[in-house]
Amino acid sequence: MPDAPGLELIAQELNEGFEGAVTSTYFEHGQGALVIDPERVLDVLGWLRDTPGQEYRFLSSLHCADYMPGEPRFGVHYELLCMQRVERLGVKAAVPDPGDGELPQVDSCTNLFPTAEFHEREVYDFFGIVFRGHPDLRRILMPEDYEGWPLRRDFPIGGEPVLFTHNEVETPGWWE
Amino acid sequence: MEVERRKLRQLSPVDQPRSPDELRVRQLRARDLLRDELAGQDLERHVEERVLTTTLERAQNWARSNAMWPATFGLACCAIEMMSMVGARYDTARYGAEVFRASPRQADMLILSGRVAIKMAPVIRRIYDQMLEPKWVLAMGACSSSGGMFANYAVVQGADKFVPVDIHIPGCPPRPEALMHGILKLQRQIQGQPDLGWRQRYNAIGTEEWSRRPPAGELTPHTGDAPSVGPPGPNGGGLR
Numbered sequence: 001m002p003d004a005p006g007l008e009l010i011a012q013e014l015n016e017g018f019e020g021a022v023t024s025t026y027f028e029h030g031q032g033a034l035v036i037d038p039e040r041v042l043d044v045l046g047w048l049r050d051t052p053g054q055e056y057r058f059l060s061s062l063h064c065a066d067y068m069p070g071e072p073r074f075g076v077h078y079e080l081l082c083m084q085r086v087e088r089l090g091v092k093a094a095v096p097d098p099g100d101g102e103l104p105q106v107d108s109c110t111n112l113f114p115t116a117e118f119h120e121r122e123v124y125d126f127f128g129i130v131f132r133g134h135p136d137l138r139r140i141l142m143p144e145d146y147e148g149w150p151l152r153r154d155f156p157i158g159g160e161p162v163l164f165t166h167n168e169v170e171t172p173g174w175w176e
Numbered sequence: 177m178e179v180e181r182r183k184l185r186q187l188s189p190v191d192q193p194r195s196p197d198e199l200r201v202r203q204l205r206a207r208d209l210l211r212d213e214l215a216g217q218d219l220e221r222h223v224e225e226r227v228l229t230t231t232l233e234r235a236q237n238w239a240r241s242n243a244m245w246p247a248t249f250g251l252a253c254c255a256i257e258m259m260s261m262v263g264a265r266y267d268t269a270r271y272g273a274e275v276f277r278a279s280p281r282q283a284d285m286l287i288l289s290g291r292v293a294i295k296m297a298p299v300i301r302r303i304y305d306q307m308l309e310p311k312w313v314l315a316m317g318a319c320s321s322s323g324g325m326f327a328n329y330a331v332v333q334g335a336d337k338f339v340p341v342d343i344h345i346p347g348c349p350p351r352p353e354a355l356m357h358g359i360l361k362l363q364r365q366i367q368g369q370p371d372l373g374w375r376q377r378y379n380a381i382g383t384e385e386w387s388r389r390p391p392a393g394e395l396t397p398h399t400g401d402a403p404s405v406g407p408p409g410p411n412g413g414g415l416r
Contacts (some may be wrong), residue, residue, distance in 0.1 A: 155329065160327065
């Protein structure tokens with residue numbers, strides 16, 4: 001696991017190679033992460049995978065979070081692992097919401113990490129983030145004809161109110 | 177006539193033989209019956225003691241209620257309790273509901289054991305449609321009865337939205353005793369009050385499989401316009 005100075009070194013090297021790729025870093029709970037420009041995902045991940053001395057060859061997880069009302073709204077998280085040194089590194093692509101019902105877009109990393117195929121389908125399924133260049137971008141868990149992106153924060157939570165004794169007074173005449 | 181009946185009743189309330197001699201006499205009567213040598217007073221005695229009369233419906237309901245075969249179908253954690261119900265400790269074989277059939281064609285009871293995801297609902301409906309009549313559905317646990325703790329986008333809020341449920345069993349999950357209690361309730365419903373079945377409650381008389389078949393007069397001869405076997409037409413039908 002790179003410590004906080006090691007993380008800064010990685011960020012610096014990346015910014016030398018790819019101008020403006022890493023916007024910030026954070027180091028919390030013993031784990032560091034790079035916050036990157038969503039347009040440079042493939043550059044950053046490819047560099048971290050192939051550069052001697054880095055060699056984060058294993059993508060252990062790819063997931064997403066909705067930070068609404070924060071800006072940029074979405075964060076696509078890549079959890080990388082170097083098997084030789086047993087070091088983990090987080091990469092977070094801060095994806096803004098284009099608005100007007102359009103879906104945010106990120107480059108697919110399936111060519112770098114084949115395991116990302118199902119992960120990206122899941123992120124698409126629940127957050128509606130389109131991965132450019134994905135071979136088969138469909139819903140993976142929800143029904144194919146489902147409408148909406150259920151894990152977004154502005155999605156209605158669903159369910160039905162159930163009558164208990166504590167909310168009985170709020171619905172007078174429920175027995176009729 | 178009435179006097180004679182009463183006399184008969186007085187003569188024949190014997191269910192258990194009261195002495196070894198009487199048992200021996202009964203055995204000899206049964207042997208003579210098998211040899212076709214029983215006649216006269218002995219024959220009448222034998223019929224009084226050994227024949228039970230009832231109506232066909234009652235006998236049918238008794239047989240149905242005591243041999244309900246559930247479908248092998250587990251949905252979630254409630255299925256663990258459902259499986260333990262079949263085991264030696266709880267042994268639902270005592271109530272005739274232990275033969276889990278792997279084919280819906282052989283099962284007549286569907287235990288919805290767990291939460292029903294919206295992706296699972298059409299599958300359950302298809303299994304239910306494939307089961308042969310008469311068939312019963314038990315909603316086991318809070319989730320399949322009302323959605324339970326899963327008040328969210330992915331879970332059907334109550335399985336009775338898409339299949340007719342006969343018995344709801346509360347609990348999260350219900351203990352195997354509770355599930356057996358539900359099965360006993362269902363048995364009592366089938367035996368004693370078959371009119372309390374779901375068709376009456378849901379106002380669905382006439383939707384049985386045998387009543388959905390068109391009458392013989394309406395069957396038109398094959399004209400060649402529409403294929404008799406093939407994809408279903410716009411009116412539905414065919415394989416669902």
